[in-house]
Amino acid sequence: MSAAADRPLVLLCECAGTMDNIDFDALEARLSPAADVVRGTHWCSRQGQAGLLEIMESDARRPVFAGCSRDFSDRRFHKLHARGLRLETADIREGCSWVHGGDTATVTDKAARIVEASTAWPGAPADTLARENKVDTVLVIGGGVSGTQAAAELTQMGHQVELIERRPFLGGRAARIGTVFPTNDCGQCLPTTDAQAGTRKCFHRNVAIDDPNLHVWRRTTVESVAGGPGDFEITLKRLPNIVTSDCINCSSCETVCSETASDGSQKAIFAEFYDGRVVRTVDLDTCTFCGECVKECPVDAIDFTQSPERTTVRAGAVLTAVGCEPAPAPLLSHLGYGKDNVVTQTELAEMMDDWTAQASIGRQPADEVVMIQCAGSRDRRRLPYCSRICCMIALKHSIRLKQLFPSMKVTICYLELRTAGVGYENWYLAARRAGVEFLRGTPPHVQFDESGRPVLEVEDMTASLKRTLRPDLVVLSHGMVPAQETGRMADVLGVELDEDGFIEILDRKNRATETTREGVFVCGSAAGPKALVECNTEASAVAAEIHNFLSSAGRRMTPASTVRAEACVGCDVCSTMCPFNAITLVERPADVPRPAEVKDDGKLAVIDPEACHACGICAANCPEMAIDHNLSDEALYGRLRLLAGGVEKPVVGFFCKECAGAAISLSGLRHDAYPANVRLIELPCLGRVSALHIVEAARLGAAGVFLAGCAEGRCQFRTGDASAAEQAKLAGELLAEAGLSVPLELWNLCAVDRESVGRRIRLFCAQAEGDEAAAAMLLSEGDLMDTKAGNGTGAEADPEAAGRFVGTRPQGGCRGCQ
Amino acid sequence: MPLTNRGHEVADRLPGATFGSGSALGCEIVRHDELCIGCGRCAAACPTGASTRGDTFDVNQLLDAPAESRRGALGAAMRRLQRRAPSGPIEVPTRVATYRTIVYDSERCLGCGACARACPADAIEAAAPEVGAASSAKVTS
Numbered sequence: 001m002s003a004a005a006d007r008p009l010v011l012l013c014e015c016a017g018t019m020d021n022i023d024f025d026a027l028e029a030r031l032s033p034a035a036d037v038v039r040g041t042h043w044c045s046r047q048g049q050a051g052l053l054e055i056m057e058s059d060a061r062r063p064v065f066a067g068c069s070r071d072f073s074d075r076r077f078h079k080l081h082a083r084g085l086r087l088e089t090a091d092i093r094e095g096c097s098w099v100h101g102g103d104t105a106t107v108t109d110k111a112a113r114i115v116e117a118s119t120a121w122p123g124a125p126a127d128t129l130a131r132e133n134k135v136d137t138v139l140v141i142g143g144g145v146s147g148t149q150a151a152a153e154l155t156q157m158g159h160q161v162e163l164i165e166r167r168p169f170l171g172g173r174a175a176r177i178g179t180v181f182p183t184n185d186c187g188q189c190l191p192t193t194d195a196q197a198g199t200r201k202c203f204h205r206n207v208a209i210d211d212p213n214l215h216v217w218r219r220t221t222v223e224s225v226a227g228g229p230g231d232f233e234i235t236l237k238r239l240p241n242i243v244t245s246d247c248i249n250c251s252s253c254e255t256v257c258s259e260t261a262s263d264g265s266q267k268a269i270f271a272e273f274y275d276g277r278v279v280r281t282v283d284l285d286t287c288t289f290c291g292e293c294v295k296e297c298p299v300d301a302i303d304f305t306q307s308p309e310r311t312t313v314r315a316g317a318v319l320t321a322v323g324c325e326p327a328p329a330p331l332l333s334h335l336g337y338g339k340d341n342v343v344t345q346t347e348l349a350e351m352m353d354d355w356t357a358q359a360s361i362g363r364q365p366a367d368e369v370v371m372i373q374c375a376g377s378r379d380r381r382r383l384p385y386c387s388r389i390c391c392m393i394a395l396k397h398s399i400r401l402k403q404l405f406p407s408m409k410v411t412i413c414y415l416e417l418r419t420a421g422v423g424y425e426n427w428y429l430a431a432r433r434a435g436v437e438f439l440r441g442t443p444p445h446v447q448f449d450e451s452g453r454p455v456l457e458v459e460d461m462t463a464s465l466k467r468t469l470r471p472d473l474v475v476l477s478h479g480m481v482p483a484q485e486t487g488r489m490a491d492v493l494g495v496e497l498d499e500d501g502f503i504e505i506l507d508r509k510n511r512a513t514e515t516t517r518e519g520v521f522v523c524g525s526a527a528g529p530k531a532l533v534e535c536n537t538e539a540s541a542v543a544a545e546i547h548n549f550l551s552s553a554g555r556r557m558t559p560a561s562t563v564r565a566e567a568c569v570g571c572d573v574c575s576t577m578c579p580f581n582a583i584t585l586v587e588r589p590a591d592v593p594r595p596a597e598v599k600d601d602g603k604l605a606v607i608d609p610e611a612c613h614a615c616g617i618c619a620a621n622c623p624e625m626a627i628d629h630n631l632s633d634e635a636l637y638g639r640l641r642l643l644a645g646g647v648e649k650p651v652v653g654f655f656c657k658e659c660a661g662a663a664i665s666l667s668g669l670r671h672d673a674y675p676a677n678v679r680l681i682e683l684p685c686l687g688r689v690s691a692l693h694i695v696e697a698a699r700l701g702a703a704g705v706f707l708a709g710c711a712e713g714r715c716q717f718r719t720g721d722a723s724a725a726e727q728a729k730l731a732g733e734l735l736a737e738a739g740l741s742v743p744l745e746l747w748n749l750c751a752v753d754r755e756s757v758g759r760r761i762r763l764f765c766a767q768a769e770g771d772e773a774a775a776a777m778l779l780s781e782g783d784l785m786d787t788k789a790g791n792g793t794g795a796e797a798d799p800e801a802a803g804r805f806v807g808t809r810p811q812g813g814c815r816g817c818q
Numbered sequence: 819m820p821l822t823n824r825g826h827e828v829a830d831r832l833p834g835a836t837f838g839s840g841s842a843l844g845c846e847i848v849r850h851d852e853l854c855i856g857c858g859r860c861a862a863a864c865p866t867g868a869s870t871r872g873d874t875f876d877v878n879q880l881l882d883a884p885a886e887s888r889r890g891a892l893g894a895a896m897r898r899l900q901r902r903a904p905s906g907p908i909e910v911p912t913r914v915a916t917y918r919t920i921v922y923d924s925e926r927c928l929g930c931g932a933c934a935r936a937c938p939a940d941a942i943e944a945a946a947p948e949v950g951a952a953s954s955a956k957v958t959s
Contacts, residue, residue, distance in 0.1 A: 567823060570865040571865045571930030572936075573931065598866060623824050623825075623928060624822050624928075625823045625824050690824075699831050735832070737832075738832040738833075
């Protein structure tokens with residue numbers, strides 16, 4: 001083999017004779033002048049792989065494997081990958097031979113062009129690792145049940161954990177509720193470790209929190225976050241607890257304290273919940289610092305001389321478990337909240353302890369209680385979402401009330417009861433058996449008669465009549481809203497919020513514990529209201545996820561994009577577009593070249609290579625074309641020029657190698673044929689395509705251009721399809737203005753579309769080439785498919801829908817990703 | 819409006835393109851002076867200095883502002899206080915952060931839209947240019 005280092009090495013695979021419409025002799029002859037071609041009939045066979053290994057170990061060049069698609073060859077040659085050997089693929093099988101007819105000359109020409117495009121502009125191999133060295137510490141924000149459990153589990157996995165809690169006590173909301181569903185016991189327990197018997201223990205008995213690697217910071221908040229994933233630097237602010245750990249909880253201080261705490265129920269020095277370390281604290285908002293308690297304390301555990309302190313900790317990952325809180329009063333004012341006999345379920349839970357005492361002496365504090373479900377929730381003007389836990393809370397409370405006071409009349413006004421969970425429906429049945437009345441219909445507002453008694457006018461939808469209720473007590477099943485500090489926390493951490501103000505999760509189907517920023521995780525109610533059982537599950541899940549993040553070798557990716565300072569004007573287009581917040585605008589250093597039009601104090605965009613996922617969205621959108629992506633514009637133009645040549649009217653398709661790539665290569669595996677003038681260009685993400693690439697395709701004589709990306713809103717790089725849609729729109733306008741009419745379509749594909757994408761390409765070609773007869777035939781074929789596929793749903797005769805082949809998609813969409 | 823690098827690339831490829839009314843590759847910048855509070859954040863965000871923050875303020879801008887806007891309310895208060903109609907721009911002390919006249923020079927604008935994203939008062943609109951509906955008065959030679 002004449003191994004000149006600058007000559008590309010091509011491994012030509014005949015795929016065991018299945019590509020009979022390619023003339024391999026002609027192909028080899030055509031490629032040979034510019035490349036070293038090694039031909040094989042079946043490279044992925046046992047002997048073939050052995051030969052391949054021999055070649056790759058003796059030759060430093062990265063060979064171009066001309067055969068099956070990237071997805072297919074990656075799997076076939078996974079043993080090579082394990083040895084760190086990388087192939088560049090040129091897909092002449094699923095992307096050429098298998099999907100085109102018997103015109104050998106045309107198919108061979110296309111195959112040669114595909115191989116030449118790969119040899120001339122090889123893609124960058126995904127060999128760069130981001131963040132190999134990470135700090136093995138986790139910062140957990142929020143000491144509720146989710147946060148504490150995740151912290152305890154992370155400590156058991158061997159990580160150092162800094163657990164910070166805004167309040168003086170751990171346990172969060174759950175520890176303050178009497179009983180919780182679905183077990184009807186208290187919510188104060190955590191799972192035990194091997195060090196303790198039993199399945200669970202209360203916070204104050206659970207030794208998991210005593211692990212020396214778990215630091216608990218009470219009364220602490222996050223002030224600022226610097227650094228990046230794998231090595232965050234977090235500044236914490238800790239307020240003094242005043243009462244030191246010497247406290248023996250004798251309550252002497254409480255007897256002399258003359259102030260009440262801000263919630264009004266306790267003295268300003270109080271004990272709330274013993275979580276193993278701290279028993280007592282001082283409400284600094286109402287304390288007058290009179291010093292009486294200091295004199296009274298028998299063990300000198302009260303020290304007012306402490307002051308707030310700031311500390312900086314380093315952490316590899318951050319977990320936000322800030323939880324949620326009840327909807328504020330204004331969201332419930334239409335239901336009379338604020339009056340004495342209107343309370344929320346949370347308040348009822350607190351009252352229940354008192355009511356239990358009254359029941360024990362045979363007194364009944366109320367004769368009739370009405371609970372209103374979805375109070376302020378699922379209402380566009382208030383909380384648009386379902387808080388998921390209120391139905392079960394109402395059921396739990398109604399059963400408890402019926403147990404305490406069998407003669408009490410308990411009515412639940414509801415629209416829908418959502419009891420989705422293991423064993424949850426039994427609670428509904430139990431409530432029915434206990435004699436709770438379920439009234440279908442909720443009152444729009446609560447009125448009061450002259451004696452101050454609530455009057456509810458409800459439309460009973462089951463009986464179709466209007467009913468008037470005059471209960472002693474109205475209980476509002478309120479929704480939950482994000483915890484107070486969620487917005488500020490998200491700002492500090494650089495993560496996004498969803499439309500309801502909770503922490504946005506990375507992917508609703510597969511990545512429920514990750515935020516939009518790498519290295520920042522979320523669990524529990526911080527990402528939306530959740531029941532205790534879900535919080536516990538997520539806490540364990542996120543612990544495993546963080547362990548995985550900290551102990552993995554790093555994310556394998558293609559090289560990050562870079563900014564050319566001499567062209568960057570410092571506008572904020574890229575930093576606004578970047579889906580991973582990897583781009584920041586900095587003051588332009590004096591020694592960096594600047595374009596002429598930039599003003600003196602102009603900014604410069606800088607890409608953080610560790611946060612960059614190399615999707616190319618910034619490069620496609622930069623107005624100055626100042627960003628270099630590993631798939632350069634020159635390579636894209638070059639591939640376009642090569643592939644669009646040799647055929648009269650090419651149809652150019654840009655597709656992302658993610659979901660659309662899966663659909664197209666799977667379609668190729670099914671031999672779903674389409675015309676050979678379709679020329680496909682693979683991109684890392686559809687966001688890489690800019691209006692210029694489309695214009696260039698049109699200039700090269702393309703009869704039509706289609707862009708195929710991931711399913712709508714499901715781009716693997718979050719916003720690539722949206723960016724491509726913008727660019728396509730711009731390209732359409734530019735082309736129309738220049739008098740070129742080129743059909744331009746954007747498709748959202750996922751792996752289920754393997755059934756339809758071939759037909760879709762055929763139809764697009766027919767329409768682009770103006771072949772109306774063929775297009776009409778394909779459309780009617782689509783109609784037939786629709787009636788066949790849609791026999792369950794019936795009337796799907798919408799002609800537009802038929803054109804889009806929506807009927808062939810199985811209900812529920814793609815479930816192929818992991 | 820100067821062409822961006824991308825604009826030049828398009829111009830090379832599509833000789834027929836006139837770029838309509840805007841740069842066609844960035845945004846068309848529409849400033850709503852009646853909403854502007856003169857804070858100068860657009861000037862700080864602007865990469866090329868197309869928007870600059872002046873030292874003066876034209877009181878007439880306040881007096882002419884619609885009555886229901888924040889500026890209009892201030893203008894109404896001024897009208898009650900003033901003894902004679904103001905003549906021309908007045909100088910604003912440096913410690914006053916807002917109510918400066920923003921000078922916008924479309925000749926230097928690249929159409930990147932940074933100002934619109936920075937504006938706290940929604941006074942700048944960055945719209946994708948309407949190609950075809952070319953208001954020929956604004957086409958730069």
